[in-house]
Amino acid sequence: MKQIATLAALLIAFACVVRADTPLAEVKTTTEKVLLLLKDSKLQGEEKKSERRQLVRAEMEKRFAWEESARACLGRHWIKRTPAEKAEFVKIFSEFLKDTYSDKVATYYGDLDKVDYQGEKIQADYASVKLVLKTKAKIDHPLEYRMEKTSNDWKVYDVVIEGVSMVKNYRDQFDAIIAKSSYDGLIKEIKAKQPNP
């Protein structure tokens, strides 16, 4: 009886180790799930748009390191903020990202013919996963997910589309807005961009 218990414990432990997937496998799982959602016949049509979007958002939510992303996008200005301001920024900015990216994902993946997984590259706690989105119009869009290892899995902190980094793009824009107005001005502008506050 004791032996069986030990065996079971070992098996569970082994299963836990296996659960920690490679970055590529994690990206693949999320991508396939999102693609299934977008193709789901029950979720088609204009009236189901918000429901579909919510589901895509929920899948994305699990795969992203929101705080990392928000901090990286704010760049040098992050250091000057108080802990409360930092928490607020992470919240507002991740909402904004979720909205813009779930829309973008729906647009890009809706026109998709095939996803070509090019492979992964792991370097200590960092990884990059490359894919090519092949559209029905026979155009290739290279995409790269930059990921960081957290305690139990890999999370995306930057997306590079056609060689343009999302973090770098926002870092430059936020820098310009803060230089022109102020940090509060930036918060106001991000809040104004939110489609459904």
Next chain:
Amino acid sequence: MKNQRFEFFVGLFMALGILCLAFLSIRIARNELFAANGYEVEAVFTNCNGLRNGSAIMIAGVEIGRVKEITLQDYEARVILKLQPDVALQKDAIASIRTKGLIGEKYIEITPGAADQIIPHGGTLHGTEPAMDLEGLISKFVQGNLSTNPAPNK
């Protein structure tokens, strides 16, 4: 006696000339004969088209180092950056390959990050942006792009 003195000055003049020439060629080739101190950081770009050994590395338009070496690694460009010792780079800093002016030479622009960890000597800069492939983008634009097509996601 007078002749000997004359020859000595000619020799001195020649030696000076050769020294100047050597100095100039070292300067032009940007060779670090008297190894400038600093530290090295590695960055991998998918494309570093136009970048050369000795290309400038800048933050906010201020030069903080130069490209030391470019090699091919796994079909990507591995670039060694030699940076001034007093400039610290955060783990989430981003290096992008940019062009001076419209058709000028390429350089690496670094946008500093906010992470607590600093990249040590021999460390890796993970955030990189490759050189913009203008021809590729134009050809995509000519063929039509996703964002210009109406998305069939009804």
